[in-house]
Amino acid sequence: MPEFIDSLSLCAKSFAFLTFDYGNLHPRNAFSLRLYHNHTTDNFFSNPTSKAYQAHLLESFGKSDLTYEVNFSYLKTLFSKIGAKEIFFGRQNKILVDMGLDQVGEWYIQNFGLESFMRLSPKIRTLIDPEILGERFLGILFARI
Numbered sequence: 001m002p003e004f005i006d007s008l009s010l011c012a013k014s015f016a017f018l019t020f021d022y023g024n025l026h027p028r029n030a031f032s033l034r035l036y037h038n039h040t041t042d043n044f045f046s047n048p049t050s051k052a053y054q055a056h057l058l059e060s061f062g063k064s065d066l067t068y069e070v071n072f073s074y075l076k077t078l079f080s081k082i083g084a085k086e087i088f089f090g091r092q093n094k095i096l097v098d099m100g101l102d103q104v105g106e107w108y109i110q111n112f113g114l115e116s117f118m119r120l121s122p123k124i125r126t127l128i129d130p131e132i133l134g135e136r137f138l139g140i141l142f143a144r145i
Helices: 002-011 055-060 072-081 092-098 101-112 114-128
Strands: 015-024 034-037 040-043 065-067 085-091 137-144
Touching: 002 072, 015 072, 034 055, 072 085, 072 137, 085 092, 092 101, 092 114, 092 137, 101 114
Parallel strands: none
Antiparallel strands: 015 137, 034 040, 034 065, 085 137
8 A cells, every 4th residue: 555655646746535445543453354245245264363264265266355444544644644634534424425415316316317216225325324334434535735
């Protein structure tokens, strides 16, 4: 990550960097590597504080997405070193609502109809529902202007 942020700093005088992901503000000092496949996740490590892993999951490499919890304080440190300011940080559901998700919904209904919106609205609920991704995902925006 430091190499990416350094190269971003060199190639762009001004930029905005927005990300949403699983994570914490501070490191948990635990292995959080997970495999995501067919809408399910499997923890690669049986015990998050042990190096023992579930060997049968090795068969899933190349067939599953890998994910882990982002240490957002590390991102804050890296971006501050290149002069970027933190614009916001928080839970995904609050950020999306604050950014006008309801207005996007209204626009969509006006342009594509209520029936289409109702068919797709479960996808939106997935992003903001506290039991799904809304509370688990954090978002952060950095900018250098």
